[in-house]
Amino acid sequence: MGVVRYPVECPGCEGEILLRLAVGLDERQPFFYICPTCKAATRGALLWDGGVGTSLELADGRVLDSEHNGMIALHINPDIPAIADAKSMMQPEGSATIFFSCLIGAERLDHFFTRSRDFRSLVKSDWLKLQRLTTYYLNRDWLHFDRIIAEYTPEQPSSVPEALRREDQFHRLLSLFFAPIWTFDERKPFVVMKASFNGIWNPNCQHSAEVSEFAKSEVASEYFTAVQRDLFEHLNRYVQLVGGLLPGLLCDMIPQEKQDEVDRLRLFRDDYEQIRDLYVQVFESCHKALRWVVGTVLCANHGTPDAFAKVSASIPGKHRTPSSIDRYTELPSAEKRKWLALIPEWNDAWDPLLDRSLRNDFGHASARHDLPTGLIQRHEGKPLAYTRMVQLAQRILQPLLACTNVMKILRIAAAIT
Secondary structure, three states: OOEEEEEEEOOOOOOEEEEEEEOOOOOEEEEEEEOOOOOOEEEEEEEEOOOOOEEEEEOOOEEOOOOOOOOEEEEEOOOOOEEOOOOOOOOOOOOHHHHHHHHHOHHHHHHHHHHHHHHHHHHHHHHHHHHHHHHHHHOOOHHHHHHHHOOOOOOOOOOOOHHHHHHHHHHHHHHHHHHHHHOOOOOOHHHHHHHHHHOOOOOOOOOHHHHHHHHHHHHOOHHHHHHHHHHHHHHHHHHHOHHHHHHHHHHHOOOHHHHHHHHHEEOOOOOHHHHHHHHHHHHHHHHHHHHHHHHHHHHHHHOOOOOHHHHHHHOOOOOOOOOOHHHHHOOOHHHHHHHHHHOHHHHHHHHHHOOHHHHHHHOOOOOEEEOOOOEEEOOOOOOEEHHHHHHHHHHHHHHHHHHHHHHHHHHHHHHHO
16 A cells, blocks of 8 residues: 555635545545635545556546645545544654554554455455356356356265255355455354354254244245345445445454544545445345244244244333234334344344444435535434444444345255255
């Protein structure tokens, strides 16, 4: 990562500014800068050719022919949150890289960059092929699916049922593809949620036959296929937005005792609308998938997915008890979530990964990213730092992967029982 210099003219006050832009990991790196004189925001993008060449795009204003000593210098790193009011690179907080090295340690920061680079390489080399594989999987086009999956996974013994092999190989491949990101969370909620749900599918379970019948009936429904398709599409959009989301992962790496720093950090890029839309869609899809989490638990413990009345007393804060799994599906997301009390690992992990207040903020058309201040102006309550928003939003990968695993297990159970 290097730094390039571009002298520009503010389109508002015509002030001359020297932009010192960090060259990140993406070929096209969107950013914005705030004019120190008139406080107007100007968007742009740094284009990197992968070698030593760069060029600059500006939405407005112009690039000047040369720089001079009287120019106001702005230091911008679109990949790393930084202290906005640092006046010089000579200050401890003037370099975003040095500042984060102090916050999380140089070794961990280097590890983050290595993983980020590795993930981008995977996206470039394999993601389009994985998207085609996903299409074949959803269409149950096993002829084309088997040909592509064979390029990635070792051949399994013929004793392994085809349904189990295909589901396991495909979802294992997805998990490994995203591993450079989800493994950064030391708590690994995806792994915890996956293990707890998979553990329900015990052939020695008293109601194993009923659980299998539940899986068969659900997998055959159009609703199941639609939700599974949505989850995969959300993963695709996560990949497309990864450059705007990964700075939030850096914020999550800051020790708990220093988390207040996140609210005074600035990130000089604006992916607000895309992140907002993705977050709302992931939030809703993951709550739809709770039908199969809660239904499986009820079936395993009581022989039917409709046994809500039998466990109602153990659900804190519920407003009403649904009479069936179909009535449960009609509940608002907030009510669906309360029934996760039936599966403690999911109950503990859910709220930090899918923040209801953030989803509600995103639901108001008045919420917006105010570029000059770096704050999300909300419908109610005090503004939220953009960096804090990105930190919360990047966590959606964990529940997305956990919910795709739920669908995988139901498909396996439906096919081989």
